[in-house]
Amino acid sequence: MDREKIAFAAMKPLDVAIGGVVTGLKKTKTLDRVTDGFYSAAQTVLRGMYVKMNDLSAEGLGNVPETGGVLFASNHQSWNDVQVIGASCPRRVRFLAKSEFENFPVLRHLIALSDSPFIRRGGDSQGMEQAVGMLGDGKALVIFPEGTIPGEEEIPRHAVEPETGLLRGHTGAVRMAIAAKVPIVPVGVSGTGKSFPPEVFPRLEILEAPKNVPVTVRYGTPLTFEALYDKELTAEDLKKATKRLMLAISKLVDHDRGYVPVKVPVPELPKYRKVGVLLLHGFTSSTKTVDGITPMLTEAKIPFRVPVLRGHGTVYTDLAGVTAADWYEDAEKALLELASEVDQVVVVGLSMGGLMALELGIRHPDKICGVVTWAAALRFKDPLAPVAPALSRFIKSWPSPNAFTDQSLRTAGNDNYPKFMTDAFGSLLEQSKVTEKRLGLFQVPLCVIGAKKDTVVDPLAANILYRDVASQHREIHWFHKSGHEMGLDLERKQVFQTTLGFVRKFKK
Numbered sequence: 226m227d228r229e230k231i232a233f234a235a236m237k238p239l240d241v242a243i244g245g246v247v248t249g250l251k252k253t254k255t256l257d258r259v260t261d262g263f264y265s266a267a268q269t270v271l272r273g274m275y276v277k278m279n280d281l282s283a284e285g286l287g288n289v290p291e292t293g294g295v296l297f298a299s300n301h302q303s304w305n306d307v308q309v310i311g312a313s314c315p316r317r318v319r320f321l322a323k324s325e326f327e328n329f330p331v332l333r334h335l336i337a338l339s340d341s342p343f344i345r346r347g348g349d350s351q352g353m354e355q356a357v358g359m360l361g362d363g364k365a366l367v368i369f370p371e372g373t374i375p376g377e378e379e380i381p382r383h384a385v386e387p388e389t390g391l392l393r394g395h396t397g398a399v400r401m402a403i404a405a406k407v408p409i410v411p412v413g414v415s416g417t418g419k420s421f422p423p424e425v426f427p428r429l430e431i432l433e434a435p436k437n438v439p440v441t442v443r444y445g446t447p448l449t450f451e452a453l454y455d456k457e458l459t460a461e462d463l464k465k466a467t468k469r470l471m472l473a474i475s476k477l478v479d480h481d482r483g484y485v486p487v488k489v490p491v492p493e494l495p496k497y498r499k500v501g502v503l504l505l506h507g508f509t510s511s512t513k514t515v516d517g518i519t520p521m522l523t524e525a526k527i528p529f530r531v532p533v534l535r536g537h538g539t540v541y542t543d544l545a546g547v548t549a550a551d552w553y554e555d556a557e558k559a560l561l562e563l564a565s566e567v568d569q570v571v572v573v574g575l576s577m578g579g580l581m582a583l584e585l586g587i588r589h590p591d592k593i594c595g596v597v598t599w600a601a602a603l604r605f606k607d608p609l610a611p612v613a614p615a616l617s618r619f620i621k622s623w624p625s626p627n628a629f630t631d632q633s634l635r636t637a638g639n640d641n642y643p644k645f646m647t648d649a650f651g652s653l654l655e656q657s658k659v660t661e662k663r664l665g666l667f668q669v670p671l672c673v674i675g676a677k678k679d680t681v682v683d684p685l686a687a688n689i690l691y692r693d694v695a696s697q698h699r700e701i702h703w704f705h706k707s708g709h710e711m712g713l714d715l716e717r718k719q720v721f722q723t724t725l726g727f728v729r730k731f732k733k
Contacts, residue, residue, distance in 0.1 A: 231431065232256045233291045233320070233330050233355070236330040237365075240329070240442040241504045246263075246621065250270050250398040254680075255369040263356075264311075264317060265272055265283075267311070268311055268312055271308050271309075271311060271312040271402070272313070273303075273313040274312075274348075275308065275309055275312050275348050277304055278437050278703075279309075279416065279437060279438060279439060280439045280440070281309060281312065281313060281377055281439075281440050281441075281442070282439070282440075282441050282442070283313035283314075283441075283442045283443075283444070284354060284441065284442070284443045284444070285405055285443050285444035285445060285446075285477075286444060287395050287448060288305070288409065288410060288444045288445060288446055289314065289315055289316055289410060289444050290316075290410070290447065291315075291316075291365050292360075292363065293404055293407065294360035294361060294362070294363050294364060294365070294407040295360075295365045295407055295408055295409075295410055295447070296360060296366050296367075296368060296398060296401055296402045296405075296407055296408070296409045296410070297310065297314070297318060297365065297366070297367040297368070297409075297410050297412050297444075297447075298367075298368050298370050298398045298409050298411055298412065298470055298474060299367065299368075299374065299411075299412035299413070299414055299474065299512075300369070300371065300391055300408070300412070300413060300414055300474050300475070300477075300478050300701060301369040301371045301374045301375075301414075302373065302374060302375075302416050302418030302422070302483060302484070303417035303420065303421045303422060304370070304374070304419045304421060304423070304426055304427065305417040305420060305421045305435070305440075306374075306414050306417050306671055307320055307367075309414060309417060309440055309442055310367055310414065311413060311441060312696065313442045314365075314367075314442075314444075317364075317365065317366040318342045318365045318366065319341040319342065319359065319364060319367070319368045320368075320628075321341070321342060321344050321352075321356060321366060321368045321369075322341050322342070322343050322344070322369065323343070323344065323345075323346055326435035328559060337555045337644055342355050342356055342359065343608075344356065344397075346372060348600050350434060350450065350456075350708075352488045353397070353400070353401060353404075355546075356493070357401055357404045357405045357718060360401065360405035360407045361405050361407075363382065365413075366401075368397065368398050368702045369470065370394040370395050370467065370474075371391055371392035371393075371394060371395070371397045371398070372392065372395045373392070373659075374423050374488045375392055375689060376422070376423050376424070376484070377423035377427065377428065380392065381700060381701065381702070382484075382485055382701075383698070383699070383700045385487065385491065386471070386491075386692040387490050387491040387493075388468075388469045388472065388475075388489075388490050388493060388611060389472055389474070389475035389489065389718050390475055390478070390487045390488075390489035390490075391471055391474065391475055391478075391699065393471075393542055394467045394468070394470060394472055395467070395560060396464070396467050397467075397502075398467070398470060398477075399450060399453075399463060399466040399467050399470060399617070400458070400463065401455060402450060402468075403450050403453050403458070403614070406454055407452075408447035408448060408449045408596070409427045409447065409448045409450075409716045410445065410447050410448075410469060410712050411444075411445040411446075411448065411470060411473040411474045412442065412443065412444055412445070412474065412650075412660045413441075413442075413443040413475075413478040413479075414440070414442050414443075415440065415443075415475025415478055415482045415591065416438050416439070416440035416441055416479075416482050417440055417639060417668070418466070418482075418484040418656070419436065419438050419482060420435050420436045420437075420438045420440060420448075421481060422437040422484040422690075423435075424484075424688050425707040427619050428531070429556055430684065430685065430688055431685065438495050439482075440484075441479065443477040443478075444477075445474070445476070445477050446473075448469065448470060448473060450466055451630060453466065459521065473731040474518075475489060479718035482592050485691070485692070485702065486697075486700060488663060489569050489695060492697070494595075494670060494731060495569075495594060496728050496731060496732065496733040497567055497568040497569045497594065497600065497731055497732065498732075498733050499528070499566075499567045499568045500527060500567060500568065500569055500570070500594065500728060501527065501528040501529060501530070501548055501563045501564070501566065501567035501569075501571070501732050502522055502528070502529040502530075502558070502570070502571050502572075502573060503529070503530050503532075503559055503560050503563055503571070503572045503573065503582075503585075504516060504519070504529060504530070504531045504573050504574075504578075504727060505532070505534065505572065505573065505574040505575065505577075505578025505579075505581050505582055506530075506533075506537065506575055506578050506679055507574075507575040507576030507577045507579075507602070507709075507710075508532075508533065508535070508576060508577040508578075508602065508645065508650065508653050509541065509544075509625050509641050509642040509644075509645045510537070510575070510576070510629070510641045510642075510710070511533075511534075511537060511640050511641060512531045512533060512538070513536055513639075513640060513713070514575055514641070514710055514712045514713055515531065515573065515575050515578070515599075515712045516531050516712075517712050517713065517717055517721060518577070518712070518721040518724060519531065519586060520723065521721055521725050522725070525544060525725065525729070526564065527728065527732075528566060528567055529563075530559045530560075530562065531533055532555055532556065532559035533679075534551075534552045534556065534577075534581075535547050535551040535552060535554075535555050535576070535644075536551070536646075536649060536694075540642075541605070541622065541642035541644045541645055541646065542622075542641065542646065544603070544642070544645060544646040544649040545621070545646045545648065545649065546646075546648065547649045547652070547657065548581070548649070548652040549652045549655065550652075550654035552577065552581055553584055553585075556572075556578070556581040556582075556585060557588075557589075560572065560585055560593070561592075562669050564589075564592040565720060567590065567658055569594035569595070569731065570592055570593050571593070571594060571727070571728045571731065572585050572593055572595075572596050572597070572598065573596075573597040573599070573724055574596070574597070574601065575600065575710075575712060576596055576597065576599070576601065576681070576682060576709065577602050577653055578599075579599060579600065579601030579602060580601060580656055580657060580660050581603055582596045582597070582598060582601075583596060583598065583601065583660050583663075583667055583690075584660060584663075584693050586667050586668075586671075587663060587666045587667050590669050590701055593669050594669065594670065594672050594731045595670040595671070595672065595721065595727060595728070595730075595731055596670070596672070597671075597672040597674065597724050597727055597728075598671070598672070598673055598674060598687075598690065598713060599684075599720065599724075600674070600675060600676050600679050600681070600682045600687070600688055600711055601673070601682070601685035601687070601709045602657055602681075602682050602686070603660065603661050603689055603690055604657070604659050604661075604682065604683040604685055604686040604689065605654070605657070605681065605682060605683065606680055606681060606682065606683050607626065607681075610654060611654070613647055613650050613651045613654055613656070614648075614651035615653065616647050620647055621646060621647060621648075622645065622646055622647060623644060623647050624643065624644055625641060625642055625643055625644055626680060626681050626709075627680060627708070628635045628641070628680070628681050628708050628709035628710040639713065640708075641710075661689065661693075664689075664690065664693040664694050664695075664710060664713065665694070665695050666692040667693070667695060667696060668694075668696055668697070669696060670696055670698040670699070670700075670730075670731075671690075671694055671696045671698070671699045671700070672700045672701075672702070672723070672724070673690050673691045673699070673700065673701040673702070674687075674701075674704070674711065674723060674724070675687030675688075675702070675704070675718060676701050676703075676704050676707040676708060676709060676711055676714075677703055677704065677705045677706075677707075678705070678706065678707060678708055679707075679708060679709045680708060681709035682709060687701060687703075688701075700727065704716045705720065705722065707720070
């Protein structure tokens with residue numbers, strides 16, 4: 226059972242209790258009278274809570290129309306965006322909720338109690354008609370034109386538009402405003418993405434409480450689209466109007482206060498005539514774990530190196546006495562050789578090779594234009610991993626863990642070491658701690674590739690790496706079937722394609 230299912234199961238008793246109350250209110254036809262009181266009470270509680278926890282401030286309140294239908298259109302960073310807008314807005318607002326929330330325990334009933342309408346993404350004429358009707362009745366609605374929180378679903382944060390630093394806006398907001406003939410107030414929310422990112426909830430990948438960082442809500446000058454009223458709208462009309470709206474929202478956002486800081490407009494990555502690729506294998510593994518991508522590199526006429534890091538490629542006992550400094554020295558030597566032949570290098574590292582890639586990126590940013598990590602070994606799943614240095618004095622070797630989802634691939638042509646020397650692993654463990662502390666020094670463009678079913682490295686490591694580096698350009702890509710050996714397991718072709726796609730971003 227995944228974490229979301231566990232959370233939903235835990236919320237079931239409360240969901241049933243609140244659901245019973247909502248059902249009773251509907252039967253007695255008193256729900257409409259209750260919603261305003263519920264909203265007022267909730268707003269008071271939330272305002273006090275966010276002022277105390279996040280120093281919540283609201284700016285531009287004079288831009289909010291006191292009466293009449295109005296549509297608030299906001300950027301979206303966090304599940305807390307709804308609460309902070311509701312807590313700060315002087316108008317009684319209702320939120321357009323995506324229809325998927327009808328199946329969320331507790332939340333679905335809170336949406337009903339707030340008198341907020343559900344709407345299906347991708348086209349919902351009935352939902353649109355209901356929203357337009359509410360605007361026509363003089364009510365205030367809130368919509369998130371990005372359609373989702375970047376990073377919450379399969380839409381990554383790096384998919385933002387260069388001009389705005391936001392996801393491409395959907396046209397629903399301007400269509401509603403034009404149909405109802407009401408203004409749109411652009412809203413910029415800053416700080417919630419760092420305080421309560423989707424990695425914490427709903428993805429439940431980072432288990433930590435919301436952070437006490439400042440949150441600001443800015444209300445911009447109302448936008449009107451009178452020139453488009455009563456007109457047969459074209460796709461170009463809607464595109465231009467939506468772009469105008471998204472630019473207005475973007476100007477109200479402090480993009481450097483996001484979970485991942487963004488510079489707007491987003492600068493293009495530098496391009497080079499000749500880019501090389503350095504491939505670094507992992508602990509106990511061989512070059513076979515990374516060289517599956519080399520035919521693609523050859524076809525693309527991209528030079529590469531695949532060095533054997535010390536203690537590997539022979540027998541596992543040769544790892545005795547080998548340290549992370551040795552692996553780094555071998556990786557650095559290969560980097561310098563390749564760098565002498567090309568303009569810039571992209572370093573691709575699996576597990577331990579990922580740590581070496583990060584260190585190379587910190588120490589040689591002049592030679593490295595980008596780094597790709599496959600399941601970088603920052604955090605280990607084995608609860609005994611932290612005691613490896615102590616164990617090495619008594620236990621000289623240990624069986625290697627199962628690093629594959631597909632067990633047939635584990636035995637077919639796999640020449641990874643069946644065991645490892647515990648003193649060498651102790652050095653790897655110490656290096657992982659050192660590298661994690663140094664992530665703030667890493668500034669080159671980064672592509673993080675993680676495996677959800679990794680049984681060797683904790684998937685949390687990918688999130689930590691993505692969050693804590695100082696790279697202006699960073700990406701994170703998740704694979705849901707692969708084990709730790711991402712270059713050999715079920716999704717290796719997709720891993721190679723993602724890696725090559727990143728490399729190509731630097732080629733003229």
